[in-house]
Amino acid sequence: MDAVVSTAKLNSNEIFDLMKQFITEVIGEEFVEEMDITMESSFTKDLEMDSIEIVSFSEKIKAHFGEQIDFTGWLSNMDLDQLINLNLGTIVNYIEECQ
């Protein structure tokens, strides 16, 4: 089978910017403007994303990276404490490793 040509490998800054874009699309620009989103920002505590917003965010990652990243599978191995404390940096690292 022919190899699928994947999108160019992103570095961590580019992944971070992409994640910020996804978060803005999910929760809306007006909320993001008031926030200082950093690699340390946690999804539930700092970004105040609720579970259905995290579903939308996960779907955006799946749609963008396709088969190369099993984002839901990765999340499903976390317990509730890990999910609640999950921060943007951990996700950026995971995606960078998977590419």
Added chain:
Amino acid sequence: MPIIEVNNRGVHIQELNKGAAETVLLVHGMFSNLSIYYFNIAPILAKHFHVVMYDLKSHGLSERIENGYDLNSMTDDLVDLLDSLGIDKVHLGGYSFGGLIALKMAARFPRKIKKLAVIEAPDPNDDKTRDIIDDYSREFLEHYVMNFTNTTKVKMGKRQMERNHRMYEYLFHETSIKSDMILEKEFFSDAEISDIQQDTLLLYGANSNCLGAGKKLKNKIRAAELLEVNGDHNIPIQEPVSIGNIMETFFNNG
């Protein structure tokens, strides 16, 4: 995020492992959404099954609808969803209000349901269930968040609180959900419950206020098995891996 049109209404669905031979369909509870399954329970079931989750009307990312929250309408919605996905028969799982929808589905459309898993379905005639619907207010939500979500460790921030408040306000004041649910109070006494023939797994929290409802169903449904899981009404959040594994074994056997 797929929003599909079912009867000209937008319904948010999520599917995993589309190619599998058998389908498990999961129904969430009132004031909740499909995320209750999405992160743990659905991926476990998707090891063997095609899994379909959907947001009930006015919940999650599905379209807001003013009417039709009685169990007949909710199961009509579910049949329409199955038809639009081209699925003939499913294993069905439902949590809380979704458990009532699952029971009604097995009673009304037995040909479409293989096995039935009911998680923490409350007795609609229980005062505590009705009080929640009768007494909603902003104070109720704040009290609820302070006192009940502590068993799930999830803290709500200001924006989430506002979002939830708007959803409750809409459902309680602009839809027929209250009056529709009151009409269902005799549901557990109806003969159709005793007529359910499917293998039925009843999953309840050992410390749940709803455990009595599980025992009642066990006595009424011929092929029912009742399993108590550590936790209270929030067991899908407290013990998602156990719930996923128990459901997977149940749907897989036989």
